[in-house]
Amino acid sequence: MWQEIISIIQNNRSFVLTSHVNPDCDALGSELALAEHLHLLGKQVTILNSDGTPAAFKFLDPKHKIRRYSPKRHDSIIKKADVIAVLDASGGWSRLGNVGDVLSQAPAQKICIDHHPDATDFVNAAVVDTDAAATGELIFELVQAMGGNFSHHMAQALYAAIVTDTGSFRFPKTSPRTHRITARLLENGADPLKIYTQIYEQNSLGSVRLRGHVLDSIQTAANGQVAYYSLSQKTLKEYGVKSSELDGFASLGQLIGGVRITLFCMEASGGRVKISLRSDGSVAINGIAQTHGGGGHPSAAGALVSGPLKTIVPEILAQVLALFDR
Numbered sequence: 001m002w003q004e005i006i007s008i009i010q011n012n013r014s015f016v017l018t019s020h021v022n023p024d025c026d027a028l029g030s031e032l033a034l035a036e037h038l039h040l041l042g043k044q045v046t047i048l049n050s051d052g053t054p055a056a057f058k059f060l061d062p063k064h065k066i067r068r069y070s071p072k073r074h075d076s077i078i079k080k081a082d083v084i085a086v087l088d089a090s091g092g093w094s095r096l097g098n099v100g101d102v103l104s105q106a107p108a109q110k111i112c113i114d115h116h117p118d119a120t121d122f123v124n125a126a127v128v129d130t131d132a133a134a135t136g137e138l139i140f141e142l143v144q145a146m147g148g149n150f151s152h153h154m155a156q157a158l159y160a161a162i163v164t165d166t167g168s169f170r171f172p173k174t175s176p177r178t179h180r181i182t183a184r185l186l187e188n189g190a191d192p193l194k195i196y197t198q199i200y201e202q203n204s205l206g207s208v209r210l211r212g213h214v215l216d217s218i219q220t221a222a223n224g225q226v227a228y229y230s231l232s233q234k235t236l237k238e239y240g241v242k243s244s245e246l247d248g249f250a251s252l253g254q255l256i257g258g259v260r261i262t263l264f265c266m267e268a269s270g271g272r273v274k275i276s277l278r279s280d281g282s283v284a285i286n287g288i289a290q291t292h293g294g295g296g297h298p299s300a301a302g303a304l305v306s307g308p309l310k311t312i313v314p315e316i317l318a319q320v321l322a323l324f325d326r
């Protein structure tokens, strides 16, 4: 499966690595681990993302190897690159944000390594494996296929990629393969406690208190099978919390036994409401998101809807309740 990509790596010298907008731990960890592998092979590597690294993930990149794309500083590097590698993002150049336009025009060979089921006709060679729980698993297997070593830093980066994309080893794609790879990462120095603490336990006091406020406001419907709650901009301001700090709020309702679907409505800018839906896997909720121009997976989906919180909440709740009438 890796033959084509390995020969592209062996036959070239300078590489640009990139990933999707709003990079997550899988994107960043995959970039950092592959960059170090290529570096150890004597290659020139630049990591360029359209968006900056979120504060919670900065610990993965203590040497600041990941650069936020700037046309002035990076366009000449992109033009001269032999290979552009797109990680954790298939589907096309638009998924990469503003760096995507420039990369798409570059004369380099283009490769893609991903676990999402989207098109790869925008690159010359791709490994897409939708059975992989994270792109980090695929990077591990590529490095292994090339006989490379895993430094402590690579092990940390790939462990973080896998632990986050599997929801701490609970999502359906979590497999024996996932755990075999993770075992090797632990043997190479990955530190689960440190990674967990860095990713999940660096919240601001305000955001933890806001979580308390939201927990206190949860309502249920359909005999406790549905949990729903909302958050206004006014409350967000009162707690001094940014909307980027609301990771995990959408699934708080799933903490309750018997709840199959959670609906979280969050007042957004421009008179819109961001709706987030979660399911325990027994009911698909992405259909509701799609009717509002959104999308996602059967058990996690969302959309941006125009209208005031007051009317959107009952409207979407009615759609959720209708799922039980079928």
Ligand SMILES: [Mn+2]
Pocket: 026, 027, 088, 115, 133, 134, 135, 165
């Ligand atoms: Mn991923």
